[in-house]
Amino acid sequence: MARLTKGPLGLALGMALSLTALGGAALAASAVETAIAQRQKGFKAMGGAFKTINDNLKTDAPDAKLIAAQATIIKAQAGHIPHWFPKGSGPEAGFKTAAKPEIWAEGAKFAAAAKGLQTESAKLETIAKGGDIDAIKAQVKATGGACGTCHTPFRVKS
Numbered sequence: 001m002a003r004l005t006k007g008p009l010g011l012a013l014g015m016a017l018s019l020t021a022l023g024g025a026a027l028a029a030s031a032v033e034t035a036i037a038q039r040q041k042g043f044k045a046m047g048g049a050f051k052t053i054n055d056n057l058k059t060d061a062p063d064a065k066l067i068a069a070q071a072t073i074i075k076a077q078a079g080h081i082p083h084w085f086p087k088g089s090g091p092e093a094g095f096k097t098a099a100k101p102e103i104w105a106e107g108a109k110f111a112a113a114a115k116g117l118q119t120e121s122a123k124l125e126t127i128a129k130g131g132d133i134d135a136i137k138a139q140v141k142a143t144g145g146a147c148g149t150c151h152t153p154f155r156v157k158s
Helices: 007-057 064-083 109-132 133-154
Strands: none
Touching: 007 064, 007 133, 064 109, 064 133, 109 133
């Protein structure tokens, strides 16, 4: 194979290959940034929905329809969690994230915790649609507990 690093043509080819490699790295970084931004947005939506539910339950007359709508948001976001953590989107990526490396090191445990939240959030949605405030309160507590099974081992405390 001929050596291409001599002369103007070799320099131009070398620069093009370098830029292509850098572009690939930029694309990879962009995909990681997108994954992290997507999960942060999803978790913020979920947290906002939980806050709305909890604040509403503290009122004298909780609005079951509002709670049911927020429960739907929680359930929808919980369903996305397994897809929000592609390999390479943890702390090693060099971007701000509260995700611990244990998410990828203990994948089965993380998947089970995510599945638990999906199950509890589906129950919350169903119960909230029924309108029984006492049952809603109990299921909000159970759903919050399912969140904790992930937060404790897999999220950096902020």
